Amino acid sequence: MATRSLLLSLLLSFLLLLLLLLLASPCLSASRGSFLKLPLLHRPSPPRSLFRRGRSAESPVTSGAPFGAGQYFVALHLGTPPQPLLLVADTGSDLVWARCSACGVGGGCSRRAPGSAFLARRSSSFRPHHCYSASCRLVPRPSPARCNRTRLHSACRYEYTYSDGSLSSGFFSRETVTLNTTSAEAKTAARLEGLAFGCGFRASGPSVTGLSFNGSQGVMGLGRGPISFSSQLGRRFGSNKFSYCLMDYTLSPPPTSYLIIGDGPGEDNAAPSSTLAFTPLLANPLAPTFYYVGIKRVHVDGERLPIDPSVWSLDELGNGGTIVDSGTTLTFLAEPGYRLILAAMMRRVGLPAAGSAPPGFDLCVNVTGVRRPRLPRLSLVMEGGAVLAPPVRNYFIEVAEGVRCLAVRPVETERGGLSVIGNVMQQGYLWEFDGDRSRLGFSRRGCAAAS
Structure with missing residues (x-):
């Protein structure tokens, strides 16, 4: 019974x-x-x-x-x-x-x-x-x-x-x-x-x-x-x-x-799955809405930064972690990781600081008269080995004529420390959110074809 x-x-x-x-x-x-x-x-x-x-x-x-x-x-x-x-x-x-x-x-x-x-x-x-x-x-x-x-x-x-x-x-x-x-x-x-x-x-x-x-x-x-x-x-x-x-x-x-x-239109109109780099989608029972991904390492100009992986991880209370969010414009990173990224960028930027820039940006440079400004390259190594290495324009944005600022902001870990990859950082990529296989794919190929 x-x-x-x-x-x-x-x-x-x-x-x-x-x-x-x-x-x-x-x-x-x-x-x-x-x-x-x-x-x-x-x-x-x-x-x-x-x-x-x-x-x-x-x-x-x-x-x-x-x-x-x-x-x-x-x-x-x-x-x-x-x-x-x-x-x-x-x-x-x-x-x-x-x-x-x-x-x-x-x-x-x-x-x-x-x-x-x-x-x-x-x-x-x-x-x-x-x-x-x-x-x-x-x-x-x-x-x-x-x-x-x-x-x-x-x-x-x-x-x-x-x-x-x-x-x-x-x-x-x-x-x-x-x-x-x-x-x-x-x-x-x-x-x-x-x-x-x-x-x-x-x-x-x-x-x-x-x-x-x-x-x-x-x-x-x-x-x-x-x-x-x-x-x-x-x-x-x-x-x-x-x-x-x-x-x-x-x-x-x-x-x-x-x-x-x-499923999408197939290989004639979008990037085939073979061109996508995949990383697992992680689950957070306390915030089931979000698309969480795991960051393993961060590099600036090829140098691995000494950031503890726990900076990007979910804790047992469901705090922290990193999400991909089309509804947020800038990218927000947990403060301990952000400070090391900012310091590495400042050491390598090689351009004069901007005389005036909007409040809220920690790094702004003057690119007036510089045809191809040399700016540091950022790359994120994800769980599963996928590497997100966006073009510089995805995180050094033009805020005024001749002024570019680092479009990444810190998030205080005491308040949850949720890191967010925003829509400016995502530009120029095809992103595939696959709930059936619980994975996220991305590729620089496919967007032009899809349009």
Whole structure:
């Protein structure tokens, strides 16, 4: 009897998990090998706002340059009829949400909320999850959670907090989304039903309201959790995998970057797996959203720096570690490692210090009149032997005419010491996040082909 009860309990747990996954997945018929390719739009920041934080349907990623924000964005249309939105592409969070008017959702109101981008009451396909539904258990909720079991339309409230204390709250809902996609043959539109997202009527904090958020109406979470955009669509494509290329934002006009959900178009349109260097994705049960990687060694101009590997490691409390985050602009490194990197850079820079530079940068040099400035080369040796050795422009950025600054900042280890490889450091690479094999691949080849 005990064995039978245990088996029944396990079966019910499995069915509940399956139900949660299905409820969180948009309705999209796709076979394994299919993929979705979205254009990414990039918007570089002014220097002072750089801090945190088979059958194919394709869609670009856009640069944020015209809006003064250091993010990459995805354009989509939400609702029926479709309403246009621009969302930050963020591998450092799970929730997909848009600034929303709560009018007619969980109660009446007389006017549109300031800053609202999506009007739920104007969409015939908008449906908030009920607060006692299985889907509502997938999101963090206010405490005490307000829920009326007897009310048919008692909406699921969510309260999603980011690592810097920023917050989005509203109703966890489902909606039809139309994605502007591209393919080698023609531009197409992919219409997906049942996307789980947050209809956010409150947002606070620098990550979701400041200069770095300028021009966007929400966040497209691409993290490892079940409610992220990549997880929801990846399940429908039969592959828990996505990839992107973040092209150099300093070029004018900036080239198109892409986000690909699924297995990708193959060797004709992107780098084959044989060209990618892979490093394992590490798990942190206390922060399951993030894509953690392991750093073994750091070199500057080929010299190995005497940095203890524990500087980059997760501790038993889930603190520390290193993540790859498209939603953070600069790269942030644990302070003990950062100080040794900074000292090595200063010894080798060989250029005069800049007379004036924006606050917040520890190393700025004057390159006026120098056609090809000689700047130190940084390389990170990852677990598994993969080496990230980005071009100098990925970490010495131009902040003013003739002035370049080291775009790496320290993180205090006393406050968790989470190191972050930001989107400037990632530029010019194809990055493949493979959840099925729990690995991250990257390559300097493939971005041009993917565009």
